[in-house]
Amino acid sequence: MISIKEVTKQTGLTVRTLRHYDHIGLLLPAGKTDGGHRLYGEKELKKLQEIQFLKSLGFSLKEIAEMLANEKHDWFSGLQSQLNYIIREKEKLEQMEKMVTGLMNQFTLEGKVDMQQIQQLIHFSQQNKFMREEFLQQQFKEDKKKLFDLLPNVNSSDPDTLEWVALLAQIKKHMAKGIESVEVQRIIRRLLEKDQELFAGNEELSNAFWEVRKSQEKSEMTGLYPIEQEVLEFVEAATDYFFKKEAERMGGES
Incomplete structure (x- = not known):
């Protein structure tokens, strides 16, 4: 002993x-x-x-x-009950992880985090999954819906999402310089490259996504964090300017 x-x-x-x-x-x-x-x-x-x-x-x-x-204790039922508890706790932790990641990404976008933003992120992170799926079915065909699942989500920490967040943050930082500025046009070029990477040249899907993105209500329904209307309009105007300059450049080379 x-x-x-x-x-x-x-x-x-x-x-x-x-x-x-x-x-x-x-x-x-x-x-x-x-x-x-x-x-x-x-x-x-x-x-x-x-x-x-x-x-x-x-x-x-x-x-x-x-x-x-108790020698006759029902170990299987006890362990099953505990497993269910662990799974529920795991889901809570995953939800909390997404919310914290969303707050960090939102800080990157806004440069600050306030209670209103926190409440919004809680709302979007807890968005009813079935409601989201039903909306996507209405908005997109099945093949498009699968691709839509790859879209950046503010509550995710994958590299693609982080780059989208960083690019949008840079856009907001340089908006005062106007759509023609070198800084803005450089960001627009990268956004278009990201668009090409994501949608693999599927212009129909890309346009469908931006139609949803421009709507606060539709963005919310798809679980995308709504971006201020002025920022979306600025990106659209800067993109039009980018294509205009590209067309002029190509015309000059021909």
Whole structure:
């Protein structure tokens, strides 16, 4: 048998925790020394491992005591119940991750985060999935809908989304310089390259996307964070100017 201090070294538990387990009857020592110090044998150490395992799964000490005391305990049902709990908690954490990512991306876009923006992001991150799917079915054919799932989402941290966010943030930064500025036109060129990469030259799908994007209501229905109307109009005007200059350049070369 080994002493309580040796058990703490092997398990990482504190003496106080082991004393508490003894006090509530969860794990009784195998015996005690003449000086009154608790001693533990192989049987107790095995039970302690079971306690630590079940505790790591989120079971309470009371539940663990009942599970270990009842030889006919329905372990499968208990573990299934705990698995369901873990899945729900995982979904909550994933939702929180998306919300925090959305706030970070929104900070990149706006340069600030206020309570109104937080409320908006909560609203969009909790958007009813079935409502979104139904709207996409109405707006796009099945092949288009699948491609639409690849569109950037403010609550995502994938590289493509982060670049979209950065480009829109740069647009807002340089808007005062006008659509003809070198900085704005450089960003527009990259936005068009991103559009080409995303839609693979499918002009019909690209146009359908921008029609949705220009509508605050439709953007919300598809789970896209609405961009200010003035920014969208600025991007559209700057894009028209880009194509105009490209046509002039090509005409001059012919």
